[in-house]
Amino acid sequence: MRIAVVAGDGIGTEVVAEGLKVLDAVLPGVETTAYDLGAARYHRTGEVFPDSVRDELAQHDAILLGAVGDPSVPPGVLERGLLLKLRFDFDQYVNLRPSRLWPGTSGPLGGVKPGEIDFVVVREGTEGLYTGAGGGLHRGTPAEIATEESLNTRHGVERVIRDAFARAGKRARRKVTMVHKTNVLTHAGGLWARTFAEVAKEFPDIATEYQHVDAAAMFMVTNPQRYDVIVTDNLFGDILTDIAAAVTGGIGLAASGCINPTRAFPSMFEPVHGSAPDIAGQGKADPVAAILSVALCLEHLGHPDEARKIEEAVATELSGRTGEPIRTAEVGDRVSVLVA
Amino acid sequence: MRIAVVAGDGIGTEVVAEGLKVLDAVLPGVETTAYDLGAARYHRTGEVFPDSVRDELAQHDAILLGAVGDPSVPPGVLERGLLLKLRFDFDQYVNLRPSRLWPGTSGPLGGVKPGEIDFVVVREGTEGLYTGAGGGLHRGTPAEIATEESLNTRHGVERVIRDAFARAGKRARRKVTMVHKTNVLTHAGGLWARTFAEVAKEFPDIATEYQHVDAAAMFMVTNPQRYDVIVTDNLFGDILTDIAAAVTGGIGLAASGCINPTRAFPSMFEPVHGSAPDIAGQGKADPVAAILSVALCLEHLGHPDEARKIEEAVATELSGRTGEPIRTAEVGDRVSVLVA
Ligand SMILES: CC(C)[C@H](C(=O)O)[C@@H](O)C(=O)O
Ligand SMILES: CC(C)[C@H](C(=O)O)[C@@H](O)C(=O)O
Numbered sequence: 001m002r003i004a005v006v007a008g009d010g011i012g013t014e015v016v017a018e019g020l021k022v023l024d025a026v027l028p029g030v031e032t033t034a035y036d037l038g039a040a041r042y043h044r045t046g047e048v049f050p051d052s053v054r055d056e057l058a059q060h061d062a063i064l065l066g067a068v069g070d071p072s073v074p075p076g077v078l079e080r081g082l083l084l085k086l087r088f089d090f091d092q093y094v095n096l097r098p099s100r101l102w103p104g105t106s107g108p109l110g111g112v113k114p115g116e117i118d119f120v121v122v123r124e125g126t127e128g129l130y131t132g133a134g135g136g137l138h139r140g141t142p143a144e145i146a147t148e149e150s151l152n153t154r155h156g157v158e159r160v161i162r163d164a165f166a167r168a169g170k171r172a173r174r175k176v177t178m179v180h181k182t183n184v185l186t187h188a189g190g191l192w193a194r195t196f197a198e199v200a201k202e203f204p205d206i207a208t209e210y211q212h213v214d215a216a217a218m219f220m221v222t223n224p225q226r227y228d229v230i231v232t233d234n235l236f237g238d239i240l241t242d243i244a245a246a247v248t249g250g251i252g253l254a255a256s257g258c259i260n261p262t263r264a265f266p267s268m269f270e271p272v273h274g275s276a277p278d279i280a281g282q283g284k285a286d287p288v289a290a291i292l293s294v295a296l297c298l299e300h301l302g303h304p305d306e307a308r309k310i311e312e313a314v315a316t317e318l319s320g321r322t323g324e325p326i327r328t329a330e331v332g333d334r335v336s337v338l339v340a
Numbered sequence: 341m342r343i344a345v346v347a348g349d350g351i352g353t354e355v356v357a358e359g360l361k362v363l364d365a366v367l368p369g370v371e372t373t374a375y376d377l378g379a380a381r382y383h384r385t386g387e388v389f390p391d392s393v394r395d396e397l398a399q400h401d402a403i404l405l406g407a408v409g410d411p412s413v414p415p416g417v418l419e420r421g422l423l424l425k426l427r428f429d430f431d432q433y434v435n436l437r438p439s440r441l442w443p444g445t446s447g448p449l450g451g452v453k454p455g456e457i458d459f460v461v462v463r464e465g466t467e468g469l470y471t472g473a474g475g476g477l478h479r480g481t482p483a484e485i486a487t488e489e490s491l492n493t494r495h496g497v498e499r500v501i502r503d504a505f506a507r508a509g510k511r512a513r514r515k516v517t518m519v520h521k522t523n524v525l526t527h528a529g530g531l532w533a534r535t536f537a538e539v540a541k542e543f544p545d546i547a548t549e550y551q552h553v554d555a556a557a558m559f560m561v562t563n564p565q566r567y568d569v570i571v572t573d574n575l576f577g578d579i580l581t582d583i584a585a586a587v588t589g590g591i592g593l594a595a596s597g598c599i600n601p602t603r604a605f606p607s608m609f610e611p612v613h614g615s616a617p618d619i620a621g622q623g624k625a626d627p628v629a630a631i632l633s634v635a636l637c638l639e640h641l642g643h644p645d646e647a648r649k650i651e652e653a654v655a656t657e658l659s660g661r662t663g664e665p666i667r668t669a670e671v672g673d674r675v676s677v678l679v680a
Pocket of ligand 1: 079080083084238523524554
């Protein structure tokens with residue numbers, strides 16, 4: 001098993017160190033190779049993501065990423081040039097984002113108790129508005145126009161919907177909620193709705209429902225308990241998973257995987273949070289999201305027992321918290337002891 | 341002053357009746373004309389929105405809408421054929437959605453007190469992904485593709501951003517937050533960002549900030565107190581305002597205006613909620629959102645004192661609620677007495 005590690009910028013490096021500590025404790029001897037990508041490299045060399053690095057990453061079983069980005073880099077450079085390029089080049093069509101209100105934590109919702117929120121968002125990762133299609137004319141003049149195009153294929157929609165049903169089949173509640181905006185985006189919405197209905201027939205024991213994205217955004221706040229598996233398009237998934245992170249106690253705890261289920265290319269696992277330059281270097285970032293990303297990675301690579309161990313250790317860690325400020329390395333130490 | 345009334349379907353008719361009761365109490369003698377549009381008419385006659393009706397509506401100063409829609413109508417028919425057609429034909433480019441945590445109410449957020457949330461979303465209403473642009477090929481085959489196109493013009497972006505700044509100038513905190521996804525939607529995001537920066541120069545005493553839509557969706561839950569005026573595109577506004585409704589106690593209280601500030605065409609005012617067929621006909625829908633829509637309408641038509649009166653009466657009504665089930669007509673009666 002060979003894992004490429006892109007620690008990245010800001011707190012990325014700090015939290016990834018703890019993720020690797022835990023990985024080594026739960027499954028000693030995994031070969032990891034560090035790759036220097038992100039804002040720091042961009043400023044130093046002008047390079048975002050050389051093809052040679054991409055070819056090397058492609059030789060790995062998975063990629064662990066901390067966080068890349070810095071306000072000093074123009075918007076879009078690292079997102080399009082690195083993060084999205086990875087998702088597209090490695091055909092990571094399942095962008096997986098589990099949401100749990102963990103024991104010992106309390107989210108912002110007054111009436112919700114730990115354990116009551118437990119769902120996973122299967123966000124499409126390679127299509128929709130994320131392809132970069134679009135353009136502009138007459139830039140900087142009163143006549144300027146700009147377009148963005150959402151591209152959707154039956155191929156892309158069907159495979160991610162099927163993945164969502166398969167995941168629901170392994171969960172207790174066995175329910176898939178499809179989220180789109182079929183009443184306005186009738187072209188893409190029609191494709192999603194028809195494909196969802198057809199794939200659902202292959203899974204007769206899985207319950208289904210459909211919600212418009214605006215309604216889902218609302219229910220995510222008023223009744224997140226209702227969800228089991230949500231499947232949705234790239235942009236809707238981006239927004240919904242941040243709401244999900246918010247209601248489950250913030251992005252400090254949210255892990256994600258950009259997964260190519262075929263394993264033809266490496267999948268990538270990363271905390272949902274960014275590089276947080278404001279708290280970088282102070283050893284106070286919460287590494288739990290990075291540690292949970294390691295669990296997702298191990299699950300994907302066929303080590304479900306080790307993944308469960310990490311999740312249980314995280315539950316213990318979070319239950320034991322007293323509201324004292326977090327020390328990044330101490331969290332990693334405690335979780336490592338628990339999984340060893 | 342001539343107001344067209346489209347009560348619509350389900351609870352639409354029930355809540356609009358209370359809105360009109362309050363209108364008559366606060367400003368007696370306004371001429372109102374009822375128009376029959378919505379799911380019921382569609383089923384009866386096959387018509388969604390005849391041109392003749394549109395031409396009649398155009399002769400009014402404003403439109404009050406209850407809610408249209410029913411699960412028996414295919415998705416998109418009434419949305420595209422009526423609601424969005426009104427917004428586009430009447431160039432209602434400011435989709436205004438105030439969000440307040442009213443006295444006497446408690447939203448789902450544990451730590452937030454009434455009065456602490458008070459912002460307004462200025463959602464662009466005539467561009468973006470709502471134009472219907474896009475299409476598909478090879479429908480129903482494995483080769484199917486579908487596209488949606490977001491169309492954005494400097495003209496459209498500039499006028500709505502300027503409107504947001506003007507509104508911020510009349511508020512206490514004087515701050516505008518622009519929300520987009522400039523790191524991924526670089527074409528349209530660039531247009532929005534550059535236009536925002538330029539218009540901001542005309543308003544040197546208004547504070548500005550920018551947030552990506554996913555971050556804004558999160559802050560809407562973790563820290564909605566931070567917002568004053570938010571300006572954003574059509575689809576982002578759709579999603580964010582439903583989160584805003586959720587954190588301020590649900591769509592039962594959320595009012596909105598589809599406004600053409602030039603008054604070349606009538607503006608439309610409506611509750612954010614839908615026709616709620618599940619509770620229709622039972623006299624238990626909350627008419628507050630419809631009543632607050634009347635206030636927005638009066639504000640737009642140059643009757644700010646009457647608008648304030650309605651808002652104060654709603655505050656009193658909500659403060660006096662004891663958790664007993666609501667009776668639609670009694671709410672309208674109480675508010676009418678207060679504003680008379
Ligand atoms: C950084 C950005 C490109 C990315 C996205 O929009 O997908 C991020 O928000 C995420 O959710 O992973
Ligand atoms: C019904 C639908 C077309 C509409 C929209 O998407 O704008 C609604 O959700 C709204 O927010 O007014």
